[in-house]
Amino acid sequence: MSDGREEREEQEQRRKWEKEKKEREDELDRDWERDGERERRDSRAVETLDAEVRAQSGQRTRRSFLVAAAAAAGGYGFYRWIDRSPGDQLIKKPLRKMLEFNAKLSRGVFDERGLAPTYPVDRSMELRTNGNYGLKMDLMPESYRLQMVGVADAKGLTQYVDDVTAWEYKYVAKKKAGPVEHDTKVAPKAAAVVGDGPQSKVDPNGDAGMGEGPMMQGGAASTMAGGNGEKSDVKMPPAFEAAFAALKKAQGNKRPRGHEEAGMSDNTLDPGTPGLLLKMDDVASLPHHELVTEFKCIEGWSQVVHWGGYRLADLIEKYPPEKKPDGSLPKYVYMETPDGDYYCGFSLQACMHPQSLLVTEMAGQPLAQWHGAPIRLHMPIKYGYKQIKRIGLIAYTDMRPDDYWTKLGYDWYAGL
Numbered sequence: 001m002s003d004g005r006e007e008r009e010e011q012e013q014r015r016k017w018e019k020e021k022k023e024r025e026d027e028l029d030r031d032w033e034r035d036g037e038r039e040r041r042d043s044r045a046v047e048t049l050d051a052e053v054r055a056q057s058g059q060r061t062r063r064s065f066l067v068a069a070a071a072a073a074g075g076y077g078f079y080r081w082i083d084r085s086p087g088d089q090l091i092k093k094p095l096r097k098m099l100e101f102n103a104k105l106s107r108g109v110f111d112e113r114g115l116a117p118t119y120p121v122d123r124s125m126e127l128r129t130n131g132n133y134g135l136k137m138d139l140m141p142e143s144y145r146l147q148m149v150g151v152a153d154a155k156g157l158t159q160y161v162d163d164v165t166a167w168e169y170k171y172v173a174k175k176k177a178g179p180v181e182h183d184t185k186v187a188p189k190a191a192a193v194v195g196d197g198p199q200s201k202v203d204p205n206g207d208a209g210m211g212e213g214p215m216m217q218g219g220a221a222s223t224m225a226g227g228n229g230e231k232s233d234v235k236m237p238p239a240f241e242a243a244f245a246a247l248k249k250a251q252g253n254k255r256p257r258g259h260e261e262a263g264m265s266d267n268t269l270d271p272g273t274p275g276l277l278l279k280m281d282d283v284a285s286l287p288h289h290e291l292v293t294e295f296k297c298i299e300g301w302s303q304v305v306h307w308g309g310y311r312l313a314d315l316i317e318k319y320p321p322e323k324k325p326d327g328s329l330p331k332y333v334y335m336e337t338p339d340g341d342y343y344c345g346f347s348l349q350a351c352m353h354p355q356s357l358l359v360t361e362m363a364g365q366p367l368a369q370w371h372g373a374p375i376r377l378h379m380p381i382k383y384g385y386k387q388i389k390r391i392g393l394i395a396y397t398d399m400r401p402d403d404y405w406t407k408l409g410y411d412w413y414a415g416l
């Protein structure tokens with residue numbers, strides 16, 4: 001082998017690739033700044049025009065008033081028009097247009113190809129399991145709700161609640177031993193090392209010591225018994241017990257969030273955050289889509305997978321973000337698991353990508369818990385570590401959201 005040369009070439013290639021990626025990201029940042037400028041200017045123009053229209057409408061005929069109003073709406077009143085659109089159908093189109101427009105301005109988020117390649121379904125295979133943060137206990141499907149925060153006119157919707165954080169997800173009580181479900185591909189090795197509450201040093205999911213990056217292999221056995229949330233039989237001194245009880249009460253008897261290495265997300269919602277609690281039916285009422293694309297883990301492996309579910313863009317169009325006071329849209333989307341242990345941040349544009357999918361089926365089967373049931377993300381323009389499993393929250397935000405692996409030093413964009 002001409003090892004030296006090959007290695008040099010590879011390094012050269014990698015450097016080139018990284019430089020290009022950096023340039024894309026810088027350009028994206030500049031685009032976003034420009035967009036913000038543009039949007040602020042546009043909304044100022046809308047205000048001026050609106051004021052003019054109001055001032056002139058006293059003296060002018062009704063007809064010329066309408067012409068002026070139409071000019072304002074056509075020229076600059078884009079955001080106002082969305083404001084005034086009463087129904088879903090009307091909101092849909094202008095919002096989509098605007099996002100497409102923004103996406104064009106910041107092409108950098110997407111791979112230059114725009115779309116990730118797709119494959120014939122017979123090339124697809126069963127996806128291996130990798131990473132179990134936020135999935136260590138099985139979620140009871142009836143207790144599932146998708147929290148959405150930052151949605152425009154949320155208060156008027158039937159799914160509105162004053163505090164989304166008060167929603168209680170229920171988990172299946174785990175057996176400590178005995179037969180536990182597992183993926184037949186993987187030996188149920190974790191059964192032997194099942195954790196025993198917070199004191200346990202052994203990762204109850206069998207991934208202890210298997211890696212420290214987003215490539216560690218949780219194994220399908222990861223859906224098996226977790227120590228979390230289980231009662232410990234250890235007797236505490238009464239003073240401790242009282243203090244512990246007080247602490248528990250203060251946090252609403254809730255398990256603390258951010259149990260894994262990266263800790264709690266900076267975007268953890270404050271108690272009392274209003275929003276929507278969507279049911280599966282709300283999501284399942286969107287048009288169904290299937291996609292056969294390559295899933296890539298940053299570790300280097302990739303697999304062609306057959307996905308089924310709903311476009312994230314369709315969900316966003318149905319529940320669009322609330323605009324900022326200057327009329328522009330928030331630039332980011334944040335997602336996390338119901339327990340807050342795993343979390344990801346995205347640009348709104350990446351979420352509007354037509355191949356960004358809220359996945360409910362894999363290989364024509366309902367999604368398994370260890371793959372992120374009831375809803376996980378597939379985003380073929382990004383590495384696997386952005387493809388969050390078991391999405392509990394989708395929040396619109398204007399600050400670049402926190403991200404589990406970014407906290408540990410990985411690239412935030414994770415673009416392919």
Ligand SMILES: Nc1nc2c(c(=O)[nH]1)N[C@H]1C(S)=C(S)[C@@H](COP(=O)(O)O)O[C@H]1N2
Binds near residue numbers: 135213370385
């Ligand atoms: N909730 C959650 N989602 C997650 C992870 C995780 O640990 N927890 N790991 C990520 C990583 S690093 C990868 S490669 C993919 C693996 O998805 P899979 O197990 O369905 O193959 O999930 C991603 N999403």
Ligand SMILES: [Mo]
Binds near residue numbers: 131214297385
């Ligand atoms: Mo990964």
